[in-house]
Structures are given as C-alpha cells and as structure tokens.
Amino acid sequence: MTETAAFLARINPPQTPVLVVRRSALLHNLATMQAACDAAGVRLRAHGKMHKCTALAELQVAGGAVGLCCQTVGEAETYARAGIADVMVTAPVPPWGWARLAAIAGARVSAVVDSAAQVALAAGSGLTLFVDVDPGTHRAGVAPDAALALARVIDATDGVSFGGIQAYAGHVQHMQPAARIAANATLATSLAALVAEFTLAGLPPPQVTGGGTGTHALDLAAGVFTEIQAGSYALMDVDYDEAGATGGDWPFRPALYLAATVVSARHKALVTCDAGLKALYTDGPPPRVIAGAAPGSRWRSLGDEHGAIMHPASLEALRTGSGDVVAAIDASGGWHADAPAEGAFVWLHPGHVDPTIALHDALFVADEDGTFERWTIDARRAS
Amino acid sequence: MTETAAFLARINPPQTPVLVVRRSALLHNLATMQAACDAAGVRLRAHGKMHKCTALAELQVAGGAVGLCCQTVGEAETYARAGIADVMVTAPVPPWGWARLAAIAGARVSAVVDSAAQVALAAGSGLTLFVDVDPGTHRAGVAPDAALALARVIDATDGVSFGGIQAYAGHVQHMQPAARIAANATLATSLAALVAEFTLAGLPPPQVTGGGTGTHALDLAAGVFTEIQAGSYALMDVDYDEAGATGGDWPFRPALYLAATVVSARHKALVTCDAGLKALYTDGPPPRVIAGAAPGSRWRSLGDEHGAIMHPASLEALRTGSGDVVAAIDASGGWHADAPAEGAFVWLHPGHVDPTIALHDALFVADEDGTFERWTIDARRAS
Numbered sequence: 001m002t003e004t005a006a007f008l009a010r011i012n013p014p015q016t017p018v019l020v021v022r023r024s025a026l027l028h029n030l031a032t033m034q035a036a037c038d039a040a041g042v043r044l045r046a047h048g049k050m051h052k053c054t055a056l057a058e059l060q061v062a063g064g065a066v067g068l069c070c071q072t073v074g075e076a077e078t079y080a081r082a083g084i085a086d087v088m089v090t091a092p093v094p095p096w097g098w099a100r101l102a103a104i105a106g107a108r109v110s111a112v113v114d115s116a117a118q119v120a121l122a123a124g125s126g127l128t129l130f131v132d133v134d135p136g137t138h139r140a141g142v143a144p145d146a147a148l149a150l151a152r153v154i155d156a157t158d159g160v161s162f163g164g165i166q167a168y169a170g171h172v173q174h175m176q177p178a179a180r181i182a183a184n185a186t187l188a189t190s191l192a193a194l195v196a197e198f199t200l201a202g203l204p205p206p207q208v209t210g211g212g213t214g215t216h217a218l219d220l221a222a223g224v225f226t227e228i229q230a231g232s233y234a235l236m237d238v239d240y241d242e243a244g245a246t247g248g249d250w251p252f253r254p255a256l257y258l259a260a261t262v263v264s265a266r267h268k269a270l271v272t273c274d275a276g277l278k279a280l281y282t283d284g285p286p287p288r289v290i291a292g293a294a295p296g297s298r299w300r301s302l303g304d305e306h307g308a309i310m311h312p313a314s315l316e317a318l319r320t321g322s323g324d325v326v327a328a329i330d331a332s333g334g335w336h337a338d339a340p341a342e343g344a345f346v347w348l349h350p351g352h353v354d355p356t357i358a359l360h361d362a363l364f365v366a367d368e369d370g371t372f373e374r375w376t377i378d379a380r381r382a383s
Numbered sequence: 384m385t386e387t388a389a390f391l392a393r394i395n396p397p398q399t400p401v402l403v404v405r406r407s408a409l410l411h412n413l414a415t416m417q418a419a420c421d422a423a424g425v426r427l428r429a430h431g432k433m434h435k436c437t438a439l440a441e442l443q444v445a446g447g448a449v450g451l452c453c454q455t456v457g458e459a460e461t462y463a464r465a466g467i468a469d470v471m472v473t474a475p476v477p478p479w480g481w482a483r484l485a486a487i488a489g490a491r492v493s494a495v496v497d498s499a500a501q502v503a504l505a506a507g508s509g510l511t512l513f514v515d516v517d518p519g520t521h522r523a524g525v526a527p528d529a530a531l532a533l534a535r536v537i538d539a540t541d542g543v544s545f546g547g548i549q550a551y552a553g554h555v556q557h558m559q560p561a562a563r564i565a566a567n568a569t570l571a572t573s574l575a576a577l578v579a580e581f582t583l584a585g586l587p588p589p590q591v592t593g594g595g596t597g598t599h600a601l602d603l604a605a606g607v608f609t610e611i612q613a614g615s616y617a618l619m620d621v622d623y624d625e626a627g628a629t630g631g632d633w634p635f636r637p638a639l640y641l642a643a644t645v646v647s648a649r650h651k652a653l654v655t656c657d658a659g660l661k662a663l664y665t666d667g668p669p670p671r672v673i674a675g676a677a678p679g680s681r682w683r684s685l686g687d688e689h690g691a692i693m694h695p696a697s698l699e700a701l702r703t704g705s706g707d708v709v710a711a712i713d714a715s716g717g718w719h720a721d722a723p724a725e726g727a728f729v730w731l732h733p734g735h736v737d738p739t740i741a742l743h744d745a746l747f748v749a750d751e752d753g754t755f756e757r758w759t760i761d762a763r764r765a766s
Contacts, residue, residue: 094644138709140647261477264523278741326521358661
C-alpha cells in the first residue's frame with residue numbers, strides 16, 4: 001500500500017461522492033508557491049476561480065498572497081464579503097457586472113478591460129483597471145500593439161485608475177515542458193518590450209500581472225511580471241501532472257481526491273462506483289484510481305452518476321475486443337481476488353480540478369489522522 | 384429570425400451564464416409524455432435525476448406521474464421533503480444510504496438491489512425493493528438468470544417488500560433509430576420471458592419499471608413495462624436531438640437554453656462569451672448556437688469560464704489551417720457585420736442536459752412575453 005493509500009484508508013467519508021483535500025499537502029503547496037514568489041520579489045495573487053472556497057482563500061492571504069483573483073463578478077463579491085481585502089477580476093466584465101463591482105465595499109477591486117466601451121462602462125466606479133493583453137491565447141485581450149492606446153483611454157477616464165498590464169498565456173500553461181519553456185521565453189521578451197513602450201510613453205504599468213501554475217517558475221525567473229496569478233498549484237490534478245514541471249519534478253503535491261463507493265460488483269471486468277460525470281469533469285485526462293482498487297485499475301464513465309473501476313486484467317481485452325466484451329470476460333473465469341468489494345470506498349485523483357470543483361458543494365479537508373472538517377465551496381456558480 | 388430566436392430576444396437575463404427554460408415547451412413535453420403513457424395504460428415515473436428541481440417534479444406529479452425516480456439517496460430525500468409522495472432510487476444504494484432511505488417520512492420509498500448483501504442491509508427498513516436486472520448496459524443489475532433467486536431473497540427477508548423488476552437499458556437510449564428499434568425488441572422479448580418466469584414461480588412482479596426518453600415509444604408499444612422512467616423528455620438536448628426519435632420527429636420540443644454574454648470581441652474569427660466548461664458539460668455533442676449570432680455559428684470551449692462563438696466564415700479556415708489561424712483570419716480582412724457585438728446575449732442549446740444542470744443552481748423559467756421566475760435546482764449535489 002502506498003503512503004497515500006494508507007492516508008486515505010484512515011478517512012471514513014459520511015457519504016459519497018465527495019472531494020477530500022489532504023490538508024498537509026495543501027499547506028505544503030501554499031507555502032512552496034509563496035516562498036518561490038517571495039524569493040523572486042514577486043507578489044502572489046492566488047486564483048480563486050480554481051477552488052471557489054473562501055476558507056482556502058483566507059489561508060492563501062494569511063500565508064502572504066496579496067489578494068485573490070477571480071474570473072467572475074460573483075466570485076469577487078463572495079471573496080470580498082468574506083473579508084479578502086484585494087480582489088481582481090481577470091476576465092472582461094459583462095455590461096451587467098460593472099455596477100455590481102462598483103458596489104463592493106471594504107475591498108480594493110480591480111478588473112481587466114480589452115475595449116474602450118468597457119472603460120466607459122466603468123467610468124466613475126472607483127475601480128482599478130488593467131489593460132488585458134492577448135499573448136496568443138485568443139480568448140480575450142487586445143493585441144500588444146493596441147495596448148498603449150487602451151491604457152491612455154483608462155488614464156483619461158474619470159473615476160477609474162490605471163493598474164497596469166495583464167497578460168495571461170492560458171494556451172502555454174499545459175504545453176509539454178520544452179515547448180512551454182520556448183513559448184514563454186518569447187512571450188517574456190514581448191511583454192518586456194511592451195512594458196518599456198508604456199514606460200517611455202509616460203504610463204509605466206504599476207503592476208504586470210499574469211502567469212499561472214504551469215509557467216510560474218519561468219515567469220519568476222524572467223522578472224517581467226510583478227505579480228503571479230496561480231491557482232491549480234494549491235490542489236493539483238492529473239492534467240498538470242501529465243504536462244510536467246518545467247524543471248525536474250513539480251514542487252507541489254497532489255492534494256485533492258474524490259471518494260466514491262462501489263455500489264455494484266456483478267462483473268469480472270469491472271465494478272461500478274457512484275462517481276460519474278456529475279462528480280468528475282472529463283474534458284481532459286481521465287481521473288486516476290489512487291487507492292481502494294488493484295494497482296493499474298482505471299476509471300471509465302458509466303454515465304451521469306456512475307463510473308466503472310476497470311480491473312487491469314480486463315483493460316487489454318476491452319481495448320481489443322468487440323461485441324459484449326464484459327459478458328465475454330465474465331464467462332472467461334472467476335472473480336479477481338484484488339477487485340474492490342461492493343460497499344468499499346475507491347479513491348480517485350481528478351483529471352481537471354477547476355470544473356470538477358464546480359460540480360461540488362464542499363471540500364472535506366482531512367488531517368493525517370483521518371479526521372476532517374467541511375469547507376463550503378461558497379463562490380461556486382456565483383456568476 | 385427564427386420563432387425561437389424571437390422568443391429568446393424578449394428575455395433579459397439579470398446575469399449570465401444562466402439556464403432558461405421555455406415554459407410553454409416544458410408544459411407541452413410534460414403533457415405529451417403523460418398522454419402517451421395514459422393511452423398505453425402505463426404509469427409514468429418521471430426521472431428527477433435529470434432536472435434535480437422540486438418545482439419541476441411537482442408539475443410532473445400534478446400532471447399525472449405516479450411519482451419521481453432518483454439516482455441518489457439525497458435526491459430521494461429532497462423530493463420526499465418537498466412533498467412528492469412516491470420516490471424510487473433507480474441505482475444500487477451504497478451501504479451508508481439505507482438508514483437514510485429508511486428514515487424518509489411521508490413518502491412511499493422504493494429502491495433497486497442487485498445483491499443479497501444489499502437486501503440484508505435493507506432488512507427491517509420498510510422499503511419496497513426491486514430486482515435490478517442488467518439488460519446489457521453492464522452498469523448495475525444482476526444477469527437475467529440470477530434475477531428470480533434475488534427476488535426470493537427479498538421475499539424471504541423481514542421488513543422489506545418485493546416491488547417488482549427494474550430493467551434500464553441505458554446503452555440503448557441514444558442508439559440511432561434503426562439500431563434502437565432492433566435492440567429494444569430483443570430486450571422486450573427477454574424481459575417478457577423473465578416476467579413469465581417470475582409469475583410461474585409464484586412471484587409475479589407487481590411492477591416492471593424502466594425505459595427512458597429514447598425508447599419510450601417502443602416500450603409503450605411492447606407492453607411489458609408497467610411503468611416508464613423518463614427524464615430528458617421534459618427539457619431535451621442536442622444529444623437526443625442527434626440520436627433522433629424512433630418514429631418520425633420527436634414529439635418533444637427543445638425547452639432548455641443557456642444565456643451567455645459576449646465579453647470580448649477582438650477577433651474576426653470569433654467572439655468570446657462567458658459560457659465555458661463550468662456552464663456546459665461537454666461529454667457529448669457540443670452545445671448549439673441558437674440565437675444572437677450569425678446562422679451557422681458554433682461554440683467551442685475556451686476553458687473553464689469562456690467559450691468562443693465561431694463565425695461560420697471562419698470555421699473552414701480553422702479546420703484546415705495551422706499555426707496561429709485566428710491571427711491569420713484577423714489579418715485577412717474586416718469584421719463580419721453579422722458577428723455578435725460585445726455585451727450582447729448569445730443563446731445556446733446544451734449538448735447533454737443532466738450534467739449541465741448539475742453545474743447550475745437555478746432554472747429561469749420564462750413565459751412567452753419574456754418574464755421569468757427562478758426555480759432552485761434544489762436536489763443538486765444531494766448525494
């Protein structure tokens with residue numbers, strides 16, 4: 001049994017499917033990213049879109065993060081209401097969102113813009129506005145050669161202040177390490193040139209914000225960003241594990257698990273657990289089976305509420321077979337002695353953490369002795 | 384402008400992304416399925432796993448449904464608490480769930496079992512138990528030749544009663560019509576033989592329950608089921624639309640839409656809206672763009688919180704191009720006059736309704752004049 005499996009075996013979830021956070025791994029990850037930022041003299045702005053949980057956000061700020069960033073107006077409202085003193089919306093705000101951001105009390109609120117129309121909607125709001133620059137992701141942001149003009153619009157608009165530049169290279173975060181290093185170096189050079197252009201024009205950006213878990217080491221070394229927006233580092237997922245770190249191993253540990261119960265065990269090829277599409281978002285790599293099943297077992301979707309835990313001895317036959325392969329395997333011999341029993345817990349490591357968390361209401365945060373507390377995912381669906 | 388687009392243009396959502404139900408289409412769908420069941424003399428047990436909304440469940444029962452079915456213990460608790468008098472759990476119950484089901488007051492509660500161990504856990508609970516038979520889906524359920532033995536275990540156990548047989552052919556629901564007709568005919572023959580076996584053995588099944596939206600017309604015609612478990616018919620989705628009905632067109636109308644806002648419009652190839660993976664589950668066919676964009680536009684994921692609305696003139700270039708195709712299209716000419724403007728609403732028809740609803744907290748139910756009321760998705764994440 002692995003060390004992780006031994007830890008998970010000490011936990012007795014009251015129901016399933018539930019997300020379980022290993023507190024020691026979470027705290028390690030928070031401290032590790034903060035120390036890396038501190039050593040580089042760069043601010044950490046933790047991305048609250050990933051966990052959507054104010055209890056976790058408070059830990060990040062207590063550890064040294066300058067504040068939280070968000071993707072939605074509702075997340076910003078939720079974090080500010082919980083006492084986070086500095087919140088930033090990192091995606092262009094819909095027209096209906098500006099009045100709500102302006103009404104947030106008790107926190108410094110900033111947002112990105114990528115059009116003059118957005119600046120006009122923000123006029124008089126008291127908000128700090130960042131020029132969102134598109135580093136090639138083509139999701140949002142102006143082209144670099146249009147950035148200065150938009151900054152001048154902000155600077156000339158009453159009741160808003162110019163906060164600096166945001167450049168988030170979302171398309172680079174999950175590249176394989178060699179490609180990521182090359183792409184990020186090109187982007188760092190462009191961004192440094194843009195900062196120089198702004199400075200020469202008399203609008204030096206107070207902050208240059210962006211980056212993420214995948215490029216954080218490169219961004220800290222390049223020295224262009226004054227602030228890193230990282231989210232996934234706190235909990236990690238299969239997606240980042242498969243992409244790999246840019247230098248050796250990840251300094252961050254897997255900290256998030258999904259507990260499921262085996263509800264049916266009528267086949268030799270597979271058992272059925274109660275973790276399906278409504279418990280695990282499946283846009284990227286599938287979740288990994290971590291504990292509670294034979295080594296080499298894999299999860300496959302059996303629909304909205306169920307998943308198969310495939311026994312490794314069956315995987316090859318299922319890949320190459322045709323027709324009713326499960327029935328054929330059933331007919332081929334006896335039960336696998338190391339298959340999970342009906343009623344047992346099986347533990348999975350989610351494939352993609354952000355949308356998986358968006359399917360749940362709470363994180364069960366477990367200590368090493370298996371005791372746990374419940375943290376509400378209180379910024380969920382706050383659009 | 385299509386009739387649907389004209390309806391959607393009358394709605395002004397207070398925020399996005401939000402799910403909007405067209406009440407007239409919903410009511411049409413509920414009445415149509417109920418009438419088909421009534422004409423066949425078969426009970427309708429509406430599947431509450433799809434919508435997870437007690438306000439919608441109450442409409443189904445008021446219209447004639449015998450009760451609701453659920454996939455989780457928490458859904459059963461929620462529906463019973465809301466006053467639904469007959470609830471059934473259609474998936475094997477985890478060990479921790481039996482005491483909770485037994486504690487539900489004020490409703491007739493039934494559940495399926497596929498092992499003697501589950502029957503033992505239910506002993507003394509007062510629950511009605513159905514033998515879950517696997518029709519080849521291999522998710523849960525005993526093989527048909529083991530069904531009678533399990534029914535005898537139920538019959539011999541104190542404090543539970545034998546409710547009948549469940550056979551849910553999940554793998555058949557989305558087959559193309561010709562294949563679905565053939566597969567369902569074979570299953571109906573097997574199921575009729577099983578019912579005869581039970582009856583000859585002195586355990587005639589009080590109910591034979593199963594079926595779904597995809598096979599409902601076939602199941603009603605075959606006359607083996609006494610009760611149909613249909614869910615998706617109430618709202619429909621792209622998945623069922625693409626699978627097609629088994630006889631002509633679907634008698635059910637699309638009733639569910641997602642409203643999104645265009646938050647960035649910096650490219651010729653696409654605009655960016657605020658509906659991404661956290662608003663739309665993407666395991667099946669992608670959502671369709673229904674209104675607010677040029678005809679032929681398509682949605683593509685831009686990550687957790689954003690989607691691209693791809694202009695039809697760009698789709699071919701994006702499919703065949705390489706490198707930075709968006710930048711190449713930008714450089715190729717002017718803006719498309721019929722592309723959605725920044726700040727405008729875009730309307731999507733979800734690809735797969737069940738897990739998409741699991742990402743949301745509420746349905747905005749709109750009348751033909753565009754006014755709407757908010758229904759809470761109150762059985763969401765009730766595991």
